[in-house]
Each structure stands twice: as C-alpha cells, then as structure tokens.
Amino acid sequence: MELSTRLDTVIESQTLAMTKKARELKEKGHDVINLSIGEPDFDTPLSICDAATVAMQQGDTHYTPVLGSLKFRQAIQSKLKRENNLDFELNQIIVSNGAKQSLFNAIMSIINPGDEVILPSPFWVSYPSMVKFAGGICKEIRSSIESDFKVSAQQIEAEITDKTKMIIFSSPCNPSGSVLSLKELQEWVSVLEKHPNITIVSDEIYEKINYTDKFISIASFPSIKDRVVVVNGLSKGFAMTGWRIGYLAGPIELVKACEKFQGLISSGANSIAQSAGCEALNGDQSEVSRMRDIFENRRNLMYEHLKNIPGIKVNVPEGAFYCFPDVSYYLNKSHNSYKIKNTEDLCIYLLENALVSTVSGDAFGSPECIRLSYATSEDLIVESIKRIKTALEQLK
Numbered sequence: 001m002e003l004s005t006r007l008d009t010v011i012e013s014q015t016l017a018m019t020k021k022a023r024e025l026k027e028k029g030h031d032v033i034n035l036s037i038g039e040p041d042f043d044t045p046l047s048i049c050d051a052a053t054v055a056m057q058q059g060d061t062h063y064t065p066v067l068g069s070l071k072f073r074q075a076i077q078s079k080l081k082r083e084n085n086l087d088f089e090l091n092q093i094i095v096s097n098g099a100k101q102s103l104f105n106a107i108m109s110i111i112n113p114g115d116e117v118i119l120p121s122p123f124w125v126s127y128p129s130m131v132k133f134a135g136g137i138c139k140e141i142r143s144s145i146e147s148d149f150k151v152s153a154q155q156i157e158a159e160i161t162d163k164t165k166m167i168i169f170s171s172p173c174n175p176s177g178s179v180l181s182l183k184e185l186q187e188w189v190s191v192l193e194k195h196p197n198i199t200i201v202s203d204e205i206y207e208k209i210n211y212t213d214k215f216i217s218i219a220s221f222p223s224i225k226d227r228v229v230v231v232n233g234l235s236k237g238f239a240m241t242g243w244r245i246g247y248l249a250g251p252i253e254l255v256k257a258c259e260k261f262q263g264l265i266s267s268g269a270n271s272i273a274q275s276a277g278c279e280a281l282n283g284d285q286s287e288v289s290r291m292r293d294i295f296e297n298r299r300n301l302m303y304e305h306l307k308n309i310p311g312i313k314v315n316v317p318e319g320a321f322y323c324f325p326d327v328s329y330y331l332n333k334s335h336n337s338y339k340i341k342n343t344e345d346l347c348i349y350l351l352e353n354a355l356v357s358t359v360s361g362d363a364f365g366s367p368e369c370i371r372l373s374y375a376t377s378e379d380l381i382v383e384s385i386k387r388i389k390t391a392l393e394q395l396k
C-alpha cells in the first residue's frame with residue numbers, strides 16, 4: 001500500500017520503543033527491570049473509581065460537548081482558581097483525550113509552516129515531532145546538568161527572531177525533573193513580555209509531583225497571562241494515565257480553534273472519565289499527597305545510589321519521577337567488541353547486560369544523559385542501580 005508522506009517527519013517515541021524492547025525480553029523469560037516507564041505505578045485512587053461507577057449507573061454514558069462536560073470544566077475552572085489563583089472563563093477551557101492531545105491541538109491551531117518554536121532542552125519527546133508535523137521549525141536551546149537543566153532568560157532572548165511563534169516547556173520537567181523557581185520564571189517573563197507575538201505553552205502535567213514548596217504557573221504573571229496556554233491533566237498526579245483526560249486553558253480564539261480541530265478528529269472526551277475527573281480535582285487530595293511523598297522517598301533513594309557510581313553526574317530532581325544523570329564519561333568505552341558510541345548504545349547495553357531498561361537522552365535533546373524512572377518499588381530501584389553499576393564497571 002502506498003501511504004501518504006505526512007507521517008514521514010514522525011519518529012517513534014524512544015520511550016515507547018524501549019518499553020517495547022523491554023517487554024519482548026521479559027516475554028522471553030528475562031528478569032527485566034523497567035525504568036523506562038512514564039507513568040505512576042499506583043492504581044487510580046478508589047474514590048475516583050467509585051465516582052466513575054456512580055456516573056455509569058446514573059447514565060452518564062453519552063457524548064459530551066467537544067469542549068468537555070460543563071461540570072468537569074467547572075471543576076477545572078475552580079481548581080485553577082483555588083490552587084493556582086488563575087482566572088479563566090469556561091469558554092477558555094477545553095478537555096481532551098490526555099494532555100498530549102491538548103498540546104497537539106494547541107500546536108496545530110497556532111503553528112504555520114515556517115514558524116519557529118523555542119524548545120528549552122531537555123524537553124518532552126513529543127514536542128519536536130508535533131511541531132514538525134505542523135510544519136514548524138524547532139529551535140532547541142541546550143542546557144546541562146551544570147545549570148540544573150534550566151535555560152536562562154538570556155539564552156531564550158538570543159533565540160527569538162521575528163518568526164518565533166511559540167515556546168513550549170514543562171515544569172516540573174520530563175525528563176530532568178527540574179522545577180523553575182519564581183525568580184527563574186520572573187526572568188523568563190521579563191524577556192517574553194517584550195515579544196507579544198509569542199504564545200507560551202506551559203505543560204503542567206507534573207504539577208502534583210513537585211518536591212519544592214509550591215508550584216508556580218507562568219500564567220500567574222499578569223503581563224503575559226493573556227498568551228499563556230496552560231496544559232494539564234489527570235494522568236500523572238492522580239495516577240489516571242489510562243483514563244485519557246487532559247485539558248487546556250488559554251485565549252478564547254485558541255480554544256475555539258482547538259474545538260474545531262478536536263471536533264474533526266475525536267469529539268468530546270470520555271464522559272465517565274470526565275465525571276470521575278470532577279472527584280479527582282475537587283475531592284479529597286490525601287491520596288495525591290501520599291503518592292507524592294512516596295515518589296519523593298524513591299527520588300532520594302535513587303539519587304543516593306546513583307551518585308555512588310563512578311563517572312556519573314547526577315543532580316537532585318525537584319519534581320516528576322525521573323533521574324536524568326549525565327553519563328558522558330562512559331561514551332566511547334567498549335565491552336568486548338561492543339562500542340558505546342552514544343547514549344542510545346548505552347541504553348541497549350544496559351538493557352542487554354544489566355537487564356534494566358532506560359531511555360536515551362537523545363530524544364529529549366540531551367544526548368549526554370539517560371532517563372531513569374523511579375515509578376517503581378524501592379527494592380527494584382536498589383537492585384536496578386546495583387545492576388547498572390556492575391554493567392558500567394565492565395566498560396573499558
């Protein structure tokens with residue numbers, strides 16, 4: 001069959017590719033520890049599942065409006081006010097099948113071929129593919145472990161041209177776990193407020209998995225708020241990846257465009273998941289805090305073990321559930337005839353020799369790093385880092 005060329009710019013997500021490889025080895029009977037996962041290992045809190053059951057029993061089983069059900073959008077509106085002190089009208093909010101679709105809606109609605117999009121690196125793997133799919137040009141800005149994987153306001157300013165249409169970033173960041181502080185956000189804002197044509201897409205999906213004192217949205221700066229697109233969802237903080245619910249809050253014209261685009265491809269999101277989402281956002285938050293606390297203990301554990309591996313540079317991630325060590329010390333080393341030319345080779349080496357699956361930093365714009373997820377048990381964290389250490393010791 002002759003397929004269209006439209007998908008030629010889309011490369012398979014490396015996270016999914018590693019997960020697939022790890023699964024294949026597991027199916028062959030190997031004891032693989034999966035650190036390439038991008039989802040909480042917890043099940044969805046029971047109170048949220050109960051709300052879904054009630055919704056189904058009460059006949060909440062029909063199409064919802066493309067924008068999302070009124071009661072869920074009201075729940076999002078009050079969450080944004082209560083937790084982030086952000087005012088959004090209901091017609092500034094659209095619910096989608098996950099934050100991924102929210103991001104794609106925004107990019108497809110705003111980016112024309114040739115428009116430039118600033119991506120502070122490391123960035124989430126899907127951003128560049130989505131931008132390229134829309135015909136946009138990615139302007140990656142490099143950072144390193146030395147700057148805690150954060151780019152400065154000056155670096156952003158240097159990358160802005162008259163074609164710059166958007167900047168996309170996540171804080172807490174997948175993959176680095178870095179969280180932008182109030183001061184760092186202020187500095188970014190002082191540059192961005194000089195460029196009114198730039199839309200700021202703030203991916204806040206890891207908001208609830210944050211070990212700093214407080215989460216701050218860049219939308220809370222009045223000078224730029226009218227062109228910030230807040231993207232969030234239920235997947236990570238509420239352990240609801242399979243429910244596929246995300247949302248976007250931003251300018252009315254954008255929301256209208258997203259409604260048109262989403263109306264074309266998928267319509268309104270799942271009715272039952274939206275009803276359960278009301279409970280997630282407005283109900284008791286103790287399970288959310290419990291999961292966050294467990295993640296923080298695991299973060300500490302993984303960090304303590306990783307920092308003892310010779311040659312590895314690691315920082316203390318302040319959010320999400322990943323460590324992102326710089327492993328460049330091991331590049332160009334070999335095991336027998338297998339030479340580690342890049343971090344992708346290293347990940348394959350670790351999968352085959354340590355039976356631990358990780359993800360190369362390449363796809364995240366940081367080719368000197370690998371991403372290790374600690375969304376797994378403490379025992380497996382300790383065992384996997386032990387195995388990684390042993391395998392790395394064999395590289396000469």
Ligand SMILES: Cc1ncc(COP(=O)(O)O)c(C=O)c1O
Nearest residue numbers: 098099100124170174233235246
């Ligand atoms: C930074 C970031 N944004 C968005 C998403 C997409 O989340 P969702 O499950 O809501 O589509 C992910 C999922 O891995 C992510 O890591």
